Amino acid sequence: MLELRPNCECCDKDLPPEATDAMICTFECTFCADCAEGLLGGTCPNCGGNFSPRPIRPAAMLAKYPASTRRVLKAEGCAGKAA
Template sequence: MLQMRPNCECCDRDLAPNGGEARICSFECTFCADCAEARFDGRCPNCGGDLVPRPARPATLLAKFPGSAERVRKPHEACV
């Protein structure tokens, strides 16, 4: 099951677990759509993999399976 991280690890923007703004790679590095495209050209700065839209978790399942509350930030050169 995806962690559904709550923020962009570049700009720290909040990302809803049932929204369409999050982009992830196969390692679940998480970015907002703006950073993924404008700063990283659709490539994960951590692993080089594709950043794709994260699937939304249906609202009916969020109570039982909430997204992660742990915020992740990483010092990417493009985020300074």
């Protein structure tokens, strides 16, 4: 089950579970579409993989399986970090 992390690892933009601009890689690294497509050029700076839109968990399942509240932020930033 996906964690549904609450923020972009680059710019710290809030990405609530219903966000349509949340992008994830195969390891669930989470970025907003602006950072994933623009700054990172479609490549995850952590694993070198590509991004896909993060699925939206239905409200009934979100109540049963809540999103993560743990914020992940790259301390060194993301500028020029595409692997």
